[in-house]
Amino acid sequence: MLKKKQQQPLPANLPPEQSDSSPQTMIEQIYAIYRTQYGGRIAPKLQQLFADVTALYAGQWPEFEACQVGYHNLQHGLAVALATARMTGGWNKIHGERPISRPVFLAGIAASLLHDAGYLKNKNDRQGKGGKYTFTHVGRSRELASRYLSTKRWSKKDIIFISRMIGATDFGEPPDMSVFANDEQLVMARMVASADLIAQMADINYIRRLHDLHDEFLEAYEREGRDNLRKRAVHVYDSFQEMLNTTPEFYENFILPRLKLFNRMDNYLVSFFADGRNPYFESITANISGQLLSNRLQWQRLGDILQALGLVDADVLVEALARQQQGKAARTIAAQPPQAEQDIGAQLLDWLQARGTERTRLGDILMEMNAVEPRALRTGLLSQLLPPQLxxxxxxxxxxxxxxxxxxxxxxxxxxxxxAQIIEMAIKLLGGESGSLMLARREKNEMIIAIHCGPDKEQLEGRAIPVDKGLAGWVYRHAKAAFVIRSSMGDPAWENSLPGGEEIRAILAVPLHINGEIIGVAEVINKKQGNFNEHDADILTLLANVMTCSLSLVKKLQLSKR
Known part of the structure; x- marks a missing residue:
């Protein structure tokens, strides 16, 4: 259980906003799950559903305005649908003898996409953005869904089922789960309701989303009246900071009990991802744990360090960064002619005499501009690689x-x-049981476990993990070191293990940077004695500096061979 005395206020301005997964990316991920589970081509009914709901939120239906609320939008509906699809995949893997059927899956996706459509305003409604429907949106969503599905010739049985699933997502009242016709319907309803809860809490842009949600609440407070809401036993937030700071209690006192009420369907995410981990709950832990958003030692860009040390002015830094980008672009375009074989001494001589050419690193550019002296740049680089406070x-x-x-x-x-030996030494230094080096493939929105030291090495190396979920994804997207421990959440979802039986008790992860670009994440799992702490995070951050320096040299070596 969470102890209030251990909680720290959550900063309102962290983490920085990250790029969301595009709607099309999430739709394609759901399609991929559909093909895996049910084979063949994508059902036309599913394709039409995505097209119509996308048009609905864009304001292309004659009855409704385009979505104007910041949180309960198309992105959220798709996130709930994707989480529902992933739980279905996990369920079918575990319960192959009674899998979720195709019609029930389609109904679950429909409910996920339409469960918050009640926030959309009627056409020509100029009052507010839709947040005014916060306490009445479920009824509006059920009505909209029933009318739409009837026009698309969904069966009456499916429409009733979908409407009841939407009703189960109502956070204002205890859900009546006895209304579902059979066990399969009950399982899917639990999945949709669970997905609605965890998609919100695991959002990669949780702080920004919370701002959006607070704005919706303010509009609802104005419509309903704060005193009237309090008389109805509705908690009214006096400020955004209150909402932010009470998030851990909200998770413990509302989210977890409801997930348990829904029979912990979210645990099927573990079997879906097939590595013994629930990346949604890693993201949730990172989002709500105040110590992960503290101002501990973090990697800093060289320009920020030089500016903080008073060694370079802001306007000079802006100009240097612009030159850096121009140099990178020119170097990318320029062809690299093959070079004749030279002895090592000759190659080094050429390199030493080539000073001032093809400079793309910020420090080189600043010296070329006479903005900093080499000695000052040395101070900045050492502060970056070996922070004095550590x-x-x-x-x-x-x-x-x-x-x-x-x-x-x-x-x-x-x-x-x-x-691999360096990673093994890092694991030993931190008292861990296993660890990994993950490198990003941006075009596929994933990271690959390039090196793993510990149990299940052969199973884990080469595996792709999504960058939008899990602690490693959180660290990659926010460029901040973080750790999570099972006791910090008191959550049964942690009681899982990696393939082969390695129980996950704690995870520590830090970002890897090369020349200002995040290239991946280093991760250590399970401290043998005690729990990971901020000092461990500082040390792994320092080791990440060493590793990325080496990786940068490897990159140059590989390019020189082309």
């Missing part, structure tokens, strides 16, 4: 291991086996 906290053994890892990293060249 050096005094390191023990002798920690310093020795860091030195050993730094020396070993110099022997990487083009053979990755050394890197």
């Amino acid at each position: 050096t005094g906290k390191l023990t002798r053994d920690e310093l020795l291991t860091l030195l050993q890892i730094s020396l070993l990293a110099q022997n990487l060249y083009d053979d990755p086996w050394v890197f």
Whole structure:
């Protein structure tokens, strides 16, 4: 259980806004699950459903305005539908003898997409944005869904089923789950209602979404009256900060009990992702745990450090960054002619004499502009790689291991086996049981487990994980180190294990950066004694600096061979 004395106020301005998954990306992910579960081509009914609901939220239906609320929009409906589809996949994997049938799956997706359509205003309604329907939207959603599905010739039985599922998402009243015709319908209704809860709490842009939700509440308060709502035992938030700071209690006192009421259908996400982890709950933990949003040591861009140290002015930094982007673009376009074989000494001589050409690193550009002296740049680089506030906290053994890892990293060249050893040493230094290096594939919105040290190495290496969920995804998207421990949530969803039986008790992850670009995440799992803490996060951040320096050299070596 959460202890109030351990909670810290959540900053209102963190984390920074990230790019959402596009609607089409989420639709394609649902299609992929459909093909896996039911085979063949996508059902025309499903394709029409997505097209029509997309048009509905865009204001292309004659009866409704385009969606104007910031939270209960198309993005949220698709997120709920995707979570529902993933739970279905997990259920079918576990209960192959009684899988969710195609018609019930389609009904669940329809309910997910339409459950918050009641926030849409009627055509030509100029009052507010739709938040005024916060306490009445479920009834409006059921009515809209029933009318629409009737025109598309869905069966009366399915329409009743979908309407009842939408009713189960009403947060204002205890859901009546006895209305469902059979066990299969009950399972799907529980999945949809669970998906509605966790999609909100696991949102990658949780802080921004909470702002949007608060704006909707304010509009509803104005319509309903704060005193009237209090008389109806509705909690009225006096400010956004109150909503933000009470999020952990809201999760513990409302979200978890309702998930238990729905028989923890969300646990089927573990079997769907097939690695013993529930990435939605990792994201939820990262979102609501105040210590993860604290101002502990984090990686900083060199320009920010130089500016903070008073070594470069803001306007000079802006100009240098612009030159950096121009240089990167020019280097990408320019062809790299093959070079004749040279001895090592000659290659190094060419490199030393080539100063001032093809400079794309910020420090080089600033020196070229005479904006900083080499000595000042050295100070900035050392502050980036070895932050002064950390050096005094390191023990002798920690310093020795860091030195050993730094020396070993110099022997990487083009053979990755050394890197696996570095990761193994990092795991040992932090007292972990296993760990991974994950590298991003941006075009596919995923990270690949490139190296894993610990149990199930062969099963895990090469596996893709989504960047929109899970602690690693949270760290990648927010560029901040974070850790989660099972006891911080008191959540049964943590009681799962990796393939082969490795129980997950705690996870620590930090981002990897090269020249200002986030390229992946380093992760350590399960501290053998005690729990991960901020000092562990600082050390792994420091090790990430060493690893990315080595990876940067490897990148240059690989490019030079082309």
